[in-house]
Each structure stands twice: as structure tokens, then as C-alpha cells.
Amino acid sequence: MRSIEDIEVGGKTVLVRVDFNVPVDAQQRITDDNRIRATLPTIQALVDKGAKVVLMSHMGKPKGKRVPELSLAPAAQRLGELLGQDVALAPDCIGDEVAPLVDGLAPGGVLLLENLRFHDGETTNDPEFSRELARWGEIYVDDAFGVAHRAHASVVGVTEHIDTCVAGLLLKKEVDYLGTALDNPARPFVCIVGGAKVSSKLGILENLMGRVDRFIVGGAMANTFLKAQGYNVGASLVEDDLLDTARDIMERAKAAGVSFYLPVDGILGTGPQGKLASGVCPFQDIPDGEMVLDIGPATHTLFAEVLKDAKTVVWNGPMGAFENQAFSQGSVGLTHFVAGLEAMTIVGGGDTDALVHLCKMTHKFSFISTGGGSFLEFMEGKKLPALQVLQG
Template structure:
């Protein structure tokens, strides 16, 4: 029969069963040493719950972009070892994904034991764009276990075999606690936000954020726009932005969005001054300018001091804050002040729900070691953006439609 709603792992009987987990353990490494294990830690509560219930667990994940080929440097060996340390058990690593060895290792797995399959993306079928390109890869993976559990919000927007095909063949399927938490925070922020509700949107391109901004208009009270994407809106208002990154082909879209915001009662807030330089490679600022006086040969690389004051004052009055995207070229210390100030300001807002999403934004939070000051840090980048855009993620769609027996 068809499931009408997504089930979660604590809603089904898993005692004594084998569970195949899709996890997002795509963690940064330096010469085989994991430098940030937050993605692994995020899935540990779900995995521990399964083990405590007497289940055996099989983990499948990807690492990097090997392009469907075996790349030894992208093996999940260090990931399996770290997962075992966090779980307090030995996590076996299969040398393949759906070959004879992994099949035998999965079949021999006993309750309370754990197995990790080798990098999913060593197999071209995992990332096939069409169902025929993916073949039976998902079907074979599904045959290894009694239950499929997706706890990988970071890839929920991708139509990979491990995301959309396995649940179509699984006997039972559900989502884990990580995804449950993502849905609780992101869903509540969209449906019943505490007000004032402010969205902070930054980053390089308007093109990646237009859908989100349009979807939020009329629901969110204020939208703060920073980063290079603000340049397109300023150009749409008639301001010159020198040689700064801008999407001139989207000026009309920006104008339409500003008109729509005015009609729906959402206030847009743009920078009024900047730190600028004459090269992207600059390590020091060449000065501060207002929006009326950007030098012709300059690039604006961070919001300026008055803009920071304005944005911080607005955030201080907020009760719900959703933040995606830095305010400037934060990787260069000289142009990180705006992003760091916004991060600090959100962290200091009392009695507010604060949600962060996106790799760069997450990096800013951890740069200041303020993760614990935020209500929720999403584990998804593209999934976070598509969710805010109002799209149904492929992973969620198939989890709702999966066959249950």
C-alpha cells in the first residue's frame, strides 16, 4: 500500500531487523584526517537509537566527487573509524558497495553490529541523472536490509539512487531523527513564525535565491540582502556598482521582486555603504564608500560600517531569524567584518528562534565558535535552499510514496 505521510524511525518496529541508512558523512579531510566531524555527529542519535532497539545497521554515504570511479583518497575508511568511535562499537568497512563482498558482509551482520559500505559515488549508477542510468543499483542496495532509513538531509534534494530508488524497492522505509529535526525547525519557521520574522540572505548570486525570496514575500516581515547578490538589486535601483560581481540579466527580476515585496508588505533592506578593493585578490580594503560613490574600477567586497549598524539594529528586534549566505568575501579577513557582525548579532538576540543554513554560513558560525548560540544549524545546503523555496524535496516525496508491508 502507499504511504500518505512520511514515517520516522520511532514509528516502526525495528527490533532485530537490518536497517540500511543513507547518511550524509561527506566530511572535510586533510590527508585522510577528518577536520570537521559535525555531519557524522548529527546522525549519531538516530544510529544509537537503532542499535539500542536491537537492530543491525548498514551505512551508505558518499565522500567528495570521484565521478563514478574508485579514488583511494576518497575512501570512507576514516569515516567508518570515526563513526565507530562515536558509537562506541567497531564499524566494519566493506571494500565495495553492492559487490559480492558487501552482500556477504551485510548478510552476516548481527543485531547491534554496524557495517559501512564503500563510497557510493565510486559507482556511476549512484549519480545517474535518469532512472535508466541508475539501473538496479538502488534495488540491490534495498535488498540488503529489511528497512531503509534516510537521515541525510544534505542530499535530500538530489535524485541519486541512494535517495530516490532505494525507497521504491524497500520493504519498509522511514526518516531518521536528523531529518525530523530539520522538518520541525524549517517547517515551523515557514508556517507559524514568531514575529518579527527576518530573513538574512547573502552570498554571490541572486539567481540561486530568487525562488526563495519570492516564496518568502508576504510571510516574512523583513529581508536583509547582503553579499554580491545585493549588487543586482542596487543596479536595479539605478546605482553604479563599479566592477563588482553583478547579474545584469536579472535586473528586471530584481525590480519585479521589489515591487512584489512592497505590495505584500515585506520590507527589503539593502546595504548603504561598503568596504571596497580594486582586486578580488586584495588582502586589505582600499576604503569605504557609500552606495552613491562606488569607484568605477572598484569591487565592493563587504558591507560597510553604517550598514552593519542598520542590520544589527533590525536583528535585535527579531523573534524568528533565518540566515543563509555571508555578507561579503568573508574568506579574506579584511572583508569578513560584515558576516561576523551579523553572526554575532543573531547569536546575541534573546528569546528568538535562529536558523542557519548553507555551507558558507555554517562556516562563519563555526569561525566564531557560536554554534551553541543558535537554535538550529541545518545540515543541508542545496536542500535547505530548496526547502525555503517551497519545493518538495525528492527524498521526502519518495519516502511518502514508498511501499510498506
Template sequence: MKSIHDLQLNGRRVLLRADFNVPMNERGEITDDIRIRTVLPTIEHILAHQGKLVICSHMGRPKGQPVAEFSLAPVAAHLQSLIGRPVRLAPDCVGDAVQEIVAAMAPGEVVMLENLRFHKAETANDPDFSAQLAGLADVYINDAFAVSHRAHASVVGVAERVADKAAGLLLQAEIDYFHKAMDTPVRPLVALVGGAKVSSKLAALENMLTKVDRMIIGGAMANTFLKSQGIDVGSSKVEEDLLESAARLIDKAREKGVKIFLPVDFVVADAFSAEATVKNVTVQDVPPTWMALDIGPASTILFKEALQDAKTIVWNGPMGAFEIDAFARGTMALCQAVASSHALSITGGGDSNAAVKKAGEERNITYMSTGGGAFLELMEGKSLPGIEALS
């Protein structure tokens, strides 16, 4: 896979696939621009080398038709303020008008195409749609790691039709950090895995057993593992159909000499609510009608000890319902433990990054991945279509 540094950009049309699917409030104002800022180094590199920059992205789920609230107009305006030069928003992402705008571009100019997902052909990886996008490019750069697990037209179809293609600086960093953590780690390598569902992470857990030295499992998914070992967890969320799979994974870990750490106590509540009655109990003492919503203080100490001598930490998923303060202490404590460690630490997008931000520890994590789903597929040992297309 080539890097953007390997390509000649001067005077050429550079189609950049970015992920500018940013959160906005009801007034159409961007509330978090991190997805834009992380692509700025690639944008600045292209402009410094006098490329004609054409940016494409999706926004929201417009279901294949133009929807005003999902227009990229606020993104174009915000990017313009960040880079200090005009960013023209095209009326569409394909069509004669778009071709004319791109054909008239001078080196160093920036055009942003309108939302790719205003066309169903984008998610269908339609060949005609892919060819139209590819026709706008002399060079294709993928810097959208968060969607590189999707075989969409702008991710795969265009890359297959443009000879000069490469990874942007963000995408390259994502891949480099992941391989550093999972393929050539400094050991001990510890995986910290949480979140709600075993089903969404079972393949990742099984693959990681071949790589890690220790595995810490928290969040609601830990309930399924505990119940698979004969522990009644009251009315806590459990995936009954995965009890045998959870038990097999624990047995497999034992055979491989990989230590699995599960919670030994919980913060439980009589309802999923900030106003619920809350108490700490051991995992064996969860009341029948109560639910576990965070790891307890003893589990926090146990998990922190398991991380203490780690040289590499890969984290995906919170330890509880951290959005509610009453159930956030376990996740916040582990954020601080990971941030204060001397390990290479990588968080896997989504809720993990949100938890780190809530704890105010962003600057103390080695790398925060921008792609939850893509990161998880890498953890499963899968190749990403967007990466394969660049190769």
C-alpha cells in the same frame, strides 16, 4: 512521513543513508567530523534497539569509479572510535561479497558500505542498482538531509523499494525546524539573505516574499538589486541579466508590504585580495574600478536594527567575502546579532554555518542546518525527492 520511532528495528537489517562527505586533508585525516556527529543519535537509537546497522554514504566526486582518496575507510575508523564498537568497511556497496557480509551480521553490529558514488548508477538512480541496495535492507532510514534534494538511487530508488522506511532523527529535526520557521513562525519573521549570486536564490527570494515580514539582502547579490535601482556599484559583481528581475522583486515586496533592507555603505577594495587597499564608502560613491566586498558600518547598524525585534530569523548566505579578515566585519557582526537575539534562529548550511563557526557562535544559534542546497530548495517552496520518497 514516519519517524524512526515508529518502526520495529530489533534483529532487522537497517540501511541508513547518511551524509558522511566530510572534509579531509592531504594525509587522509578528517578535519571536521560534524556530519558524522550529527547522525550519532540515529546510529545510537538503531544500535540500542538491536538493529543490524548498514550505513551507506558518498564521499567527494569520484565520477563513477573507485578512487582511493574518496574511500570511506577513514570515516569507518573514525565512527568506530566515536561509538566504541567495531565498524566493518565492506569492499563495495553492492555485489555478492557485500550481500554475504550483511547476511552474516548479528544484531548490534555495524557495517559501512564503500562509497556509493564509485558507481555511476547511484547518481543516475539506476533501478537495478537501487534494487541491489534495497536487497540489503529490511528497514530504510534516510538521515541525509543534505542530499535529499537529489533523486539518487540511495535517496529515492531504495525508499521506493523498501516498505518499512522512515526519517532519521537528524532529517526529522531539519524538517521540523524549517516548518516551524517558515510555515508557523512567531512573528516578526526576518529573512537574512546573502552570498554571491541572485540567480541561485531568486526563486527562494520570490517564495519568501509570501512568508516573511522583512527581508535583508547583503553580500555580492545586493549589488544587482542596487544597480536595478540606478545605483552604480563600480566594478562590483553584478548579474546584468537579472537587473529586471531584481527590480520586479523590489516592486513586489513593496506591493505586499514587505520591507526590503539593502546596504547603504560598503567596504570596497581595489582588488580581491587580503593585501588590497580598502576603504568605506556609501553605495553611491563606489569608485569605478573598485569592488564592494563587505557591508559597511552603517549597513551593519541598519541590519542589526532590522533584526532587533525579530522573533524568527532564517539566514542563508554571508554579507561579504568573510574568508578574508578585511571583509569579514559585517558578517561577523550579524553573526553576533543573530546569536544574541531572543529569536528562533536557523542558518542554512554552507557559508552561513562557516561564518557562524568563525564567529564562535555555534552554541547560540537555535539550529544550524546541515544542507545548503536542500535548505535552499525548501526556501524556494519545493518538495525534496528524498522526503517525498519516504511518504
């Protein structure tokens, strides 16, 4: 897969798909600019080489309607601050109003198109909409791993109308790190899987079964595995329809020689919004009316022992309801432990990303993926539409 490092861009108009789908508050102020910062190396490289840079992104789910609250104006302003130069916002992403703004770009200039999803054609991969987007570039660059799993016009359709299509530095970095973890990991290779539901992580467990040396399973999804073994999990969240599947996964792991670790104790509460924890309890003795909302101290010790000699760690999903301080210590403690490992440590998924940022430990991890759904699908071994079109 070629990247911007492999082509000449000086003086060319370069159309770049970025992911500026950032959170904003009621005053339209960006509350987390990490997605903008992540693509700065690509944008800066194009600017430094004298390209005329036209950026396009979506924001939220306006469902084909112009929603003022979902304008990319805050992103244009923030990007300008980070680049140290003016970044104009086009009034739309297609149409005659945009043409003079693109034509007027000087080498090193940057223009951001308005929200792609103000048009239905983006999500339906409409050929005419794709053709209209392609008007704005002699070269197409995809630097939006967060939507790499979407067969949308700005990801797939546009590539049919531009001859030179390459990856940006962020997209290339994502593929290099995640690909290495899957295909050539340093061992022991440990995968940490957490979050609420087994159903959302089945693909990862299935695809990594023959690749990893150890699985660590935490979060509410661990309850399903524990119940499948015959333990009472009280009022905890459980997917009863997946108990047989959970048993099958554990049996397959055993047959494949993959160690499979579950929590041995948990922090209890009456619900994830509760202000106080009820206490710590071994998993053999969970009371009927209580919920397991975090891993306990014995589990942290166990998981730390499993991880201490790891050379590759891939982590998706927190260990509990970490957004509530009463049930955050397991996830926070594990974050600090993994951050201190002498290993390739890769984090993916929105909740896990948020957890690492909450702990202010981003600089301690080898790589933090910018993808949510795309990270999951890559780890599941699925073909991502964005990569397919760039790899030919």
C-alpha cells in the same frame, strides 16, 4: 512522515542513508566531522535498540569510478571513534563481497558501505543498482537531508524494494524546523539573504515574499539591487541581466508590505584576495575601480536595528568575502548579533554554516541545517524527492 521513533528495529537489519561527504586533507584526515556528528543520534538510537546497522553514503564526485582518495575509510574510522565501537568498512556498496559482512552483523553492530558514487547507478537511480542496495536492509532509514533534493538510487530507488521506509532523527529535525519557519513562524519573521548571486537566491526571494515580514539582502548580490536603483557600484560583481528582475522583486516586496533592506555602506577592496581593505564608503560614492567586498559599519547598525525584535530568522548567505579576514567583519559581526537574539534562528547553506562554525557560535543558533542545495530547494517551496517517497 514516520521516523525511527515510530517503528520496532530490534534485531532487524536497518539500511541507513547518511551524508558522510566530509572534507579531508592530503593525508586523508577529516578536517570537519560535523556531518558525521549530526547523524550520531540516529545511529546511536538504532544501536541502542539492537538493530544491525548498515550505513551508506557518497563522498565527492568520482563519477562512477573507484577513486581511492574518495574512499569512506576516514569516515568509518571517525564514526567508530565517536560511537566508541568498531565500524567496519565494506569493500564495496553492492556485490557478493558485501553479503557476508552484512550477514555477520550482530545486534548493535555497524557497517559502513563503500562510496555509493563509485557506481554510476547511484546518480542515475538505476533500478538494478537500487535493488542491489535494498538487499542489505529489512528497514530503510533516510537521515541524509544534504541529498534530499537528489532523485538517486540510495534516496529514491531503494524505497521501491523495502516495505518499511522512515526518516532518521536528523531528517525529521530538518523538516520540523524548516517547515515551522515557513508555515507557522513567530513574528516578526526576517529572512537574511547573502552570497554572490541573485540568480541562486531568486527562488527563496520568490517563495518567501508572502511569508516574511522583512528581507535583509547583503553580500555581492546586493550590488545588483543597488545598481538596479541607479547607483554606481564600481567594479563590484553585478548580474546585469537581472537588473529588471531585481527591480521587480523590490516593487513586489513594497506591494506586499514586506520591508526590503539593502546595505548603505561597504568595505572596499581591489579584489576578494586582497590583503588590505581600501576603506569604507557609502553606496552613493563607490569609486569606479573598487569592489564592495563586505558590508560597512553603518549597514551593520541598520541590519541590527531591523533584527532586534525578530522572533524568527532564516539566514542563507554571508555578507561578504568572509574567508578573507580583511573582508570578514560584516559577516562575523552579524553572526554574533543574530546568535544573541531571543528568536528561532535557522542557518542554512554551506558558506553560512562555515561562517557560524568559524565564529564558534554553533551552540547559539536554534538550528543549523546540514543541507546546501536541499536547504535552498526546501526554502524555494520545491518538492524534495526524499521527502516525497517517505511521505507517500
